[in-house]
Amino acid sequence: MRLILLGAPGAGKGTQAEMLMKLYNIPTISTGNIFREHISKNTQLGQEAKKYMDEGKLVPDELVIELVKDRIVQEDCDNGMIMDGFPRTIPQAEAFDAMLKEINRPIDAVVDVEVPDEAIIERMAGRTVCPSCGASYHKLFKVETVPGICNECSTHLVQREDDKEDTVKKRLEVYHAQTKPLINHYEAQGKVLVIDGVGTVEEVSARVKKALGVN
Ligand code: AP5
Numbered sequence: 001m002r003l004i005l006l007g008a009p010g011a012g013k014g015t016q017a018e019m020l021m022k023l024y025n026i027p028t029i030s031t032g033n034i035f036r037e038h039i040s041k042n043t044q045l046g047q048e049a050k051k052y053m054d055e056g057k058l059v060p061d062e063l064v065i066e067l068v069k070d071r072i073v074q075e076d077c078d079n080g081m082i083m084d085g086f087p088r089t090i091p092q093a094e095a096f097d098a099m100l101k102e103i104n105r106p107i108d109a110v111v112d113v114e115v116p117d118e119a120i121i122e123r124m125a126g127r128t129v130c131p132s133c134g135a136s137y138h139k140l141f142k143v144e145t146v147p148g149i150c151n152e153c154s155t156h157l158v159q160r161e162d163d164k165e166d167t168v169k170k171r172l173e174v175y176h177a178q179t180k181p182l183i184n185h186y187e188a189q190g191k192v193l194v195i196d197g198v199g200t201v202e203e204v205s206a207r208v209k210k211a212l213g214v215n
Helices: 013-024 031-040 044-053 061-071 090-102 117-125 165-179 181-187 201-211
Strands: 002-007 028-030 081-084 109-114 127-129 136-138 192-196
Touching: 002 013, 002 181, 013 028, 013 081, 013 109, 013 201, 028 031, 031 044, 031 061, 031 081, 044 061, 061 090, 090 181, 109 181, 109 201, 117 127, 117 165, 165 181, 181 192, 192 201
Parallel strands: 002 081, 002 109, 028 081, 109 192
Antiparallel strands: 127 136
């Protein structure tokens, strides 16, 4: 199963990716998490990406495309993968189409998780993340067992630098201008499943599974 998760920042892509990863036993490729790993290791790529991420802008296409090209041919992607946060621009989608064609592994579905901007701003204000494993929590909707500590790897949780309200608004602008057009791109391929992303995590997961034909 090869899936793309589309949706605004904070729409719940990472949260649904976690559920799908367990369901299909395939990896999630989150370009945002890959960049955050590079930032925490202070690599050259991390330093370059941070300049854009902190301002709520997209990292230049060429950097992202190279990274994904190398990642999708790794062995753990043989049985499928879930793309979380890539592609995000038309040039990225066209490059991804070409990469998949070359390895003869087409996308099965594009899951578009729809959440209104006002709800997104509220969600981001309550989010904390694990800087080590990338797990995401929320003070109201997904509370960790021990306050401030990751359930998966016991690391101290932090707030993402780009979750400040002004940066979230900028990210939403960028989403509407550059990422939303991807829905038409994939609708032309007959691959889009539109999911209402408002409701509890469990309700949204149930809608995603139903759309994918899973009981
Ligand atoms: P990235 O890390 O991809 O961030 P994003 O797309 O902005 O997505 P988020 O991780 O913020 O949100 P999400 O949809 O995964 O929601 P989540 O499940 O966490 O990218 C960050 C930056 O990296 C970009 O701005 C860009 O600079 C750069 N970048 C990355 N990829 C790039 C690319 N391809 N090209 C160029 N630049 C790139 O949920 C959010 C919160 O809500 C959580 O607290 C969660 O617990 C909670 N929640 C989830 N579902 C629900 C629900 N149903 N009800 C209530 N709360 C919920």
